[in-house]
Amino acid sequence: MIKTAWVFPGQGSQAVGMGADLLELPGAKAKFSLAEQILGWSVPQLCQGDEEKLSRTLYTQPCLYVIESILADLMRQKGHYPAVVAGHSLGEYTALYAAGVFDFETGLRLVKRRSELMDNTSGGQMVALMGFDRQQLELQIQYSQDVVLANDNSDGQVVISGKPAAVEGLLAKIKVKRAVKLNLSGAFHSPLMASAATEFQQFLKATRFSDAKVFVLSNAEPAPTTNAATLKQRLAQQMTKGVRWREICLQLPQEGVEKVIEIGPGKVLTGLIKRNSPDLELENVSTAAQVPN
Known part of the structure; x- marks a missing residue:
């Protein structure tokens, strides 16, 4: 079986x-x-x-x-x-x-x-990331008070969630192959x-x-x-x-x-x-x- x-x-x-x-x-x-x-x-x-x-x-x-x-x-x-x-x-x-x-x-x-x-809910942002350095991402999230790893889907695909300005700030500090903003009202998870x-x-x-x-x-x-x-x-x-x-x-x-x-x-x-x-x-x-x- x-x-x-x-x-x-x-x-x-x-x-x-x-x-x-x-x-x-x-x-x-x-x-x-x-x-x-x-x-x-x-x-x-x-x-x-x-x-x-x-x-x-x-x-x-x-x-x-x-x-x-x-x-x-x-x-x-x-x-x-x-x-x-x-x-x-x-x-x-x-x-x-x-x-x-x-x-x-x-x-x-x-x-x-x-x-x-x-x-x-409102005032939040979620972004899906594909192709990134996980260690670099986790380090930047650690330093940010207003961004978290919302969906840890695989080694090459995650979703971050948080305050829009903080999310944009984090994205400016990491290399990512593709970042897609999700059409959701809040910073879920x-x-x-x-x-x-x-x-x-x-x-x-x-x-x-x-x-x-x-x-x-x-x-x-x-x-x-x-x-x-x-x-x-x-x-x-x-x-x-x-x-x-x-x-x-x-x-x-x-x-x-x-x-x-x-x-x-x-x-x-x-x-x-x-x-x-x-x-x-x-x-x-x-x-x-x-x-x-």
Whole structure:
């Protein structure tokens, strides 16, 4: 039996048209209907509509959570189960759902609140960097009070986050092959999210978590755990701490994982895993048709 991990993508993987093939599936219909009651708007309509609106944090996060959850359900219906789960940023919520930590509705209510708080933040900047000297970058971040490593995706690709002037100042001090400013409202995964994180924590505190049925590798701490209290604590830290995806990728083989299935739109995570842990077998499930029998 091949030991498999399921990983779930986050913001940036969304695409107009995602989930279109799920609309007529009975289980999916029920989830789309419940989501509309909770959100006050239709996930399928949003996903088939305007790209600019879909790319707004307020809508992107719930849409990804709902579609990824339905695809995870389809995987289980076909008799597939993971030994380990992980998710990139927002994807961690779907990973926790897939691990049985909370039910679909609980997860969606958490994602709804998270997306509202993050959408309301401003005054920050995030920049993706490709091709740089890691030692030089880490040294400059160490000297800067207002820039952090928000997404450590691979040795050659990271995202920095912080106050715009500080981010620009840091970029002027390092050599980088390519720097891309992300179209996001705030400095996600940085201390600048502290007020939003504090408000979210009150909401999170009232939410019941169960022990996970499989190991979870969290963004804030990639060491595997199934403990409900630990998983909740790590999720509480996620908004202000960096996504340690490179370390998660390196941890997968340590857990005996041989195959990784990315569940959700796009192939961002399998691309990163290939760079970090090239010996792992990779598969993508973005549609119902791609769910293996």
